Amino acid sequence: xxGPETDSAKPKPDAAKTSAAVAEMLPxxxxxxxxxxxxxxxxxxxxxxxxxxxxxxxxASAGMGNGHRISWRVFIAFLRFFLPRTLFEPPxxxxxxTPQTTLWEWTPVQQKYRIWVTARPIAxxxxxxxxxxSVARPIGKPARTSSSALxxxxxxxxxxxxRRTRAAPMDRAHVELAPDGQIIVDTSRxxxxxxxxxATSVIRDHFCRCNWERRESVPRVREIAAVxxxxxxxxxxxxxxxxxRKEWQIRWPVERLKAGVKEDLESLRQTACKKPRNKxxxxxxxxxxxxxxxxxxxxxxxxxxxxxxxxSNVFLHLHPAKINRDAVxxxxxxxxxxxxxxxxxLTLTGVMLMFYYHPSKVQAFRDVLYLEHDVPFGKLLRNMxxxxxxxxxxxxxxxxxxxxxxxxxxxxxxxx
Amino acid sequence: MNVxxxxxxLTLLLSFTGYLLPDDQLGFWAVTVGTNMxxxxxxxxxxxxxxxxxxxxxxxxxxxxxxGAPSWTPTRxxxxxxxxxxxxxxxxxxYGPALLARP
Numbered sequence: 001x002x003g004p005e006t007d008s009a010k011p012k013p014d015a016a017k018t019s020a021a022v023a024e025m026l027p028x029x030x031x032x033x034x035x036x037x038x039x040x041x042x043x044x045x046x047x048x049x050x051x052x053x054x055x056x057x058x059x060a061s062a063g064m065g066n067g068h069r070i071s072w073r074v075f076i077a078f079l080r081f082f083l084p085r086t087l088f089e090p091p092x093x094x095x096x097x098t099p100q101t102t103l104w105e106w107t108p109v110q111q112k113y114r115i116w117v118t119a120r121p122i123a124x125x126x127x128x129x130x131x132x133x134s135v136a137r138p139i140g141k142p143a144r145t146s147s148s149a150l151x152x153x154x155x156x157x158x159x160x161x162x163r164r165t166r167a168a169p170m171d172r173a174h175v176e177l178a179p180d181g182q183i184i185v186d187t188s189r190x191x192x193x194x195x196x197x198x199a200t201s202v203i204r205d206h207f208c209r210c211n212w213e214r215r216e217s218v219p220r221v222r223e224i225a226a227v228x229x230x231x232x233x234x235x236x237x238x239x240x241x242x243x244x245r246k247e248w249q250i251r252w253p254v255e256r257l258k259a260g261v262k263e264d265l266e267s268l269r270q271t272a273c274k275k276p277r278n279k280x281x282x283x284x285x286x287x288x289x290x291x292x293x294x295x296x297x298x299x300x301x302x303x304x305x306x307x308x309x310x311x312s313n314v315f316l317h318l319h320p321a322k323i324n325r326d327a328v329x330x331x332x333x334x335x336x337x338x339x340x341x342x343x344x345x346l347t348l349t350g351v352m353l354m355f356y357y358h359p360s361k362v363q364a365f366r367d368v369l370y371l372e373h374d375v376p377f378g379k380l381l382r383n384m385x386x387x388x389x390x391x392x393x394x395x396x397x398x399x400x401x402x403x404x405x406x407x408x409x410x411x412x413x414x415x416x
Numbered sequence: 417m418n419v420x421x422x423x424x425x426l427t428l429l430l431s432f433t434g435y436l437l438p439d440d441q442l443g444f445w446a447v448t449v450g451t452n453m454x455x456x457x458x459x460x461x462x463x464x465x466x467x468x469x470x471x472x473x474x475x476x477x478x479x480x481x482x483x484g485a486p487s488w489t490p491t492r493x494x495x496x497x498x499x500x501x502x503x504x505x506x507x508x509x510x511y512g513p514a515l516l517a518r519p
Contacts (some may be wrong), residue, residue, distance in 0.1 A: 037450045084423070339427075340498070347491075357437070364439035389431050403420065415419060 078404075332406070335399035342392040351387040419501045426494050 309316075356375060358368045371378040403409055432450070436443045 101507075224445055336501075343494070343498070350491075359437070361439070364437065368438040368440065385434075389434055393427060393431050400424060401422070409418070409420075 332402060333396050333398075335402060338395045339392055339399060342388045342395060345388045346385060346392065349381055349388065352381055353385055419497060421495070423497055423501055426497065430491060430494065 353371070356371050356378070358364065368382070371382055373379075375381075432446070434445050436450075
């Protein structure tokens with residue numbers, strides 16, 4: 001395939017000699033690769049780590065310093081920064097296996113998506129026990145899956161250890177249980193605080209501590225029973241259960257409203273019998289308003305809700321008493337705020353400068369000279385405008401660099 | 417499209433037009449360089465297809481137009497865009513990628 005004029009650079013296609021020849025040729029030259037399997041060729045060309053190691057070993061043997069070069073991946077990452085991220089991403093929506101599958105199928109999925117099921121159904125026949133799916137952060141490295149007995153024992157230990165960990169929302173990704181029993185992880189959606197709508201999600205009550213005692217409500221148990229029926233029993237049963245579940249989904253808010261009205265009446269009766277409380281007591285433990293359950297989610301006194309109360313307020317979130325752990329990992333210099341401040345300065349000084357400036361070919365330069373030499377504080381005004389503009393460009397570029405370094409352009413902030 | 421990238425481009429446009437405004441030697445030659453660069457654009461300049469028909473000749477000059485509209489168009493679009501940017505920052509409270517493995 002190659003002529004005799006190129007055969008000085010072309011090695012023989014022996015397996016042992018090929019890699020050595022490739023390692024010899026790769027650092028600087030553009031050569032035709034020997035006839036190897038295409039997959040191997042791609043490996044030889046595309047793997048920057050292999051290439052860097054080879055370069056380093058060769059440089060060390062030759063007595064030179066390490067060759068510094070920007071790897072392909074860094075360069076491509078930098079290019080990707082300027083393009084819409086959706087071009088490079090697989091769809092964020094992914095369906096996982098059912099949580100009832102065996103441990104060996106389940107573990108790699110857990111490792112990939114960092115998911116853990118805190119409690120499995122004890123017996124498949126009992127419909128009262130719900131499969132609680134929650135998403136927890138495993139501590140340390142996930143266990144490896146291998147078939148050896150030691151690994152299996154380690155995995156069992158790890159499972160026991162993980163069962164003790166408290167469930168926490170997984171990095172704010174949206175997790176849901178599909179009607180066919182599969183877990184859906186959607187990394188493009190944020191994790192939403194569970195609302196009291198029985199049709200939305202099975203895991204909604206799990207993080208809600210105050211709802212603990214009524215967590216396994218009747219319609220949800222039926223829902224889960226229907227799910228299990230769909231996976232285990234025949235389709236007819238599933239259809240019947242589904243119809244029942246739908247009926248309950250319609251009836252459930254009404255029932256709940258009725259119960260709420262009843263409870264309100266009860267509490268009214270009790271409070272009417274008691275002495276009237278003073279105002280501070282009333283503020284400490286206000287009476288429950290049941291109607292709110294069906295129209296908006298309750299403001300439970302959880303750490304998360306308290307933090308949200310601070311963070312969703314424009315003035316309080318600037319100097320919060322408590323912040324998310326992720327917010328402390330990067331101390332940003334606040335280039336965005338600097339840019340905003342400079343923009344305000346630019347607007348004010350620009351409006352003031354406009355009183356002295358005529359945008360025409362004849363007048364423009366004269367106006368600038370007049371401003372510089374004759375107008376009181378004109379030089380200061382113009383230089384404020386000028387330096388603020390220069391600093392704003394610098395601040396914006398530094399801001400972009402910071403965004404690139406912290407990866408803030410990634411999901412879910414790709415449109416920011 | 418990224419709101420931040422739009423803001424960056426707007427900032428650069430604003431600074432460029434502001435640089436032209438005094439109409440001193442720096443501004444004059446900046447206009448000259450800028451218009452020459454715009455002319456050399458492959459499909460939009462006068463060398464591109466239909467350049468003559470669209471009125472883009474090497475002799476007509478946009479520098480008076482640039483001077484006449486003293487950077488108000490980018491300024492006006494800057495405020496709502498930065499508001500959107502700020503709103504989206506406020507929506508996702510902390511910085512950094514959302515799905516990072518924690519130690």
